[in-house]
Amino acid sequence: MISLAGVAAQFTELALAVLLAPLLSGWVNQCRAWLQNKSAPPLLQPYRTLNKLFQKEVVLAHGASPLFRIAPYLIFGCLCAAAAIVPTLGTDLPLNAAADAIALVGLLALARLFIALAGMDIGTAFGSLGARREMLVGFLAEPALLMVLFTASLISGSSSLATIVEAIAHKEFAIYPSLAIAGVAFTMVSLAENARIPVDNPATHLELTMIHEAMVLEYSGRHLAMIEWAASLKLFVYSCIGLALFFPFGVAGGGDAAGIVLALPVLLLKLAIGGFLLALIETLSAKMRIFRAPEFLGTAFLLAVLSMLIHVLLER
């Protein structure tokens, strides 16, 4: 049964994610600049950058295949679909029945696949270098992310994100040691997946150390705008997955229209705190060598497995 209110809530959430994603990136950049004693860029700077890029003309390389041109839209579409699955305001969403946490990981993997293919498409050295590194990071991060999601699924008895949120937020409060450990693992995975310090530096201009930026070096104009927007959408989606799994308090229960209105300021507050903490992590840690990344993500995987074992031992 698809209710009208559910469809409305679904569209509100999706629009909110797409519109607020650059704001979250701007907020993180601003916090980081404050913490590093630099003068901060304005909060709305990502919107201005996007606007500027949309107005610029697209310059395509000679060898560019059609894949290179459609990839930005495909990536953006994948991340929109992912954003629609994650419950941010309410749990009564029609799309939740269609896709669960595993599908969410699949959508994120599809976006990564296309950005890596586009990076290799032109045939420049940096593009393929970045694509290979991205796939290295991705294939190590994905199992860890799946294990984190499985731990949450074991607790709630369902792999649907909406049911997980329902189970953690609206049942009787309990302390889950396994979720605490899974939270650490998830933080490490999302740092790696979003091309953040310590795995990648989002503000780097040194090609040799780039991962994400190296892949998109050849993009310009509206294509680059779509990719930048998709990157901030990815950060938003990851933040919302983290909030949904570990701090789902304040998300409205099924079919609660007033709750959705109340959930919005709570969500904004949680995102602001989360963004500040991300900036803090980025300021406090140094970027590590790329060959240390497998160890970093191996630790994340280990923590995720550990959280599952602890759930089996302590919480059954």
Added chain:
Amino acid sequence: MLAKYGPQLVNLLAAALLLLSFAMLTQRRILSLINLFAAQGFVLFLATALVAWLTGQHHLYGSAALTLALKVIALPWILHRLIRRLNVKWDVETLINIPSTMLVGIVLVILAFNLALPISSLAGTVTKATLGIALASVLLSFLMMITRSKAVPQVIGFLSMENGLFFAATGAVYGMPMVIEFGVALDVLVGALILGIFVFEIRERFDSVDTRHLERLKER
């Protein structure tokens, strides 16, 4: 309120203990290793005090105080002094590389959990589920002693093994009698001192604290 969430909090502290054991296993720097050891002692202190409060076993307060004094303050201080005098601040050398050590660690944790499951179902305490975690941290400390080649991390592994045993006693039977606990605490303290002297001796003989030098029995 706290009585209701108390056992869950003990479980949370147990999970933190296991996590710190893993962190020690994968830590490369010797200074961080000592700080992690102190943190593990502090978590043990919190857990013991909480169990004491939950169950009304007053002698456990004594053990908690002992843990705080010995494992959070005294032993880390001794270890800090030891490495300052030995002037060893370099990265710890491991015999197996760290990712493999972590995988072995996971296998050990699964083993410990499986071993503890039938035993803990017999125990009648509120904290019976934590026995598996205590056993796992004992095995992990043991693994750390095996995989490190330098003497100081081996000493830390020995001390952290005692942490795991102490936690097992607290979780399974609400602590040992006070006399035994004092005895064990004294043993650990004296053990740390003796091992400190021992480490000095190794360095005097071989100009290094690498215990692999001890494998050669004959003098050349």
